[in-house]
Amino acid sequence: MANAHWLFGDQLGPHFVAPGDGGPHRDAPVVMVEARSVFRRRTFHRAKAHLILSAMRRRAAELGDRVTYVRADTYRDGLDKAVGKAQVTVHHPTSHAAMRFVRSLDQVTVLPARGFLVARDAFGQWVGDRGERHWRQEDFYRWVRRERGLLMDGAEPAGGRWNFDHDNRASPPRGVRELDVPPPYHPREDDVDDEVRHDLDAWERAGDVAFVGRDGPRLFPASRREARAALKRFVADRLPNFGTYEDAILSADPVMSHSLLSAPLNLGLLDPAECVEAAEAAWRRGDAPLNSVEGFIRQIAGWREYVWQLYWHFGERYRASNVLGHTAPLPRWFREADADAVEANCLRSVLGQVRDTGWTHHIPRLMILGSHALQRGWDPAAVTDWFHRLFVDGYDWVMVPNVVGMSQYADGGRMTTKPYTSGGAYVHRMSDLCGPCAFRPTERLGPHACPFTGGYWAFLHRHRELLERNPRMTRAVQGLDRLTDLDQVLDQWGSPNA
Ligand SMILES: Cc1cc2nc3c(=O)[nH]c(=O)nc-3n(C[C@H](O)[C@H](O)[C@H](O)COP(=O)(O)OP(=O)(O)OC[C@H]3O[C@@H](n4cnc5c(N)ncnc54)[C@H](O)[C@@H]3O)c2cc1C
């Protein structure tokens, strides 16, 4: 009899049980463990707990007699209940902690990672060929495109350009509340959703676990069938408009043309290869323009892959990076996603989306939530933990580089070339959030001063010495010298709780 194959809750697609190419045995029985301790340890968004458990239980139902599905306190207990001391295989898990755990068990054989386009050793070799300081995401992305023949015309990038970012940074169209695109795919809830909700209620009532945020109706796919339908709908209806307004925010249209595919991708319900191939096929059929298709492929084949590789490449200590020495605790309103307690319209609107859905698109995460945390000097480890718990697509491998590196610059520039933060004027340019706000994006002092504008200058001042050594920040830092009211700005905005 073949060894059993263990599936983690983010390994739910068919590619995690496919034999061959380092996969499990064709006839391997499957083991899944629903470990309550995961939810007991931290306060997750309830919609996230609901999504993960719904997806796991649906997968178990699909696998039928082939799976032993165990509800247990911990993974160790669950595995023991399912197979005792028998040998099992498992595909490379997605966090350092889980990797350490499976490696600590003699009975477990770890198979290569699935659900990514680039093997870990191939990335190691790519880095080795270049040296640590001589590569960036753009180089990596081009390499992936070449290696996989993705959006290529022979040896050249399709359309003669690798990068359409320049076409994909438009301000939101003025005077409209929503983009003129068909609505995204919405799953229909069923008995599994009800059962999970019933269990979550019971656990909460028993004081066993606590959640934050609102749960329901479910917005994200929880089965392979739903995930395929979501991908198909996105490619047909929304991909053509993906590019142009990729960096913009409309408060009444939280999704705009984004795909909402991060949750099913990170649950393993979709493989990234099928997503990028579907997008390329749409372009080749003439159904979507190149700027949108390249923009979408860049997100998956460029950013998602890069982040996965960096998580392992930078190692376990990377999460504790804190080059800027930020130690302020997160305020209560942020911790609890209490949007109603916030006056700044951008923070209220984006935090409200997080509270209600456990999701926002990339720019609110970066330009509003992350930038505010950076300006206020909040502890990057606490910010990472918050994003991980509050976002439906948040997993350790993807949160750590995105928050520690991309959003909080806590790694001092190993991942990005400069801190991502701005004053209110840029928020105003890229969103419709400032019009109805009690504050004014151009003001840095007084009762109507914008916290992002004041916070931006206070941040630059606090880290002047470090930032002026960065050629990409020189002009911004020199701007401090032109402020005749810098002392008052620092009085108003210099402390973390301003
Ligand atoms: C502070 C911060 C935290 C983030 N945390 C997460 C997270 O926990 N999980 C997560 O999947 N993404 C995270 N991202 C990246 C990105 O914001 C989300 O992947 C994206 O907003 C999800 O929405 P979407 O599926 O509609 O994306 P789209 O805009 O439609 O993009 C398509 C896909 O590209 C991938 N992608 C794009 N950018 C990234 C990136 N930087 N890292 C990884 N994948 C990327 C995602 O799989 C996404 O589904 C984070 C970004 C920031 C700045």
Ligand code: SF4
């Ligand atoms: S004015 Fe400032 S606080 Fe208000 S929405 Fe704009 S950026 Fe946010």
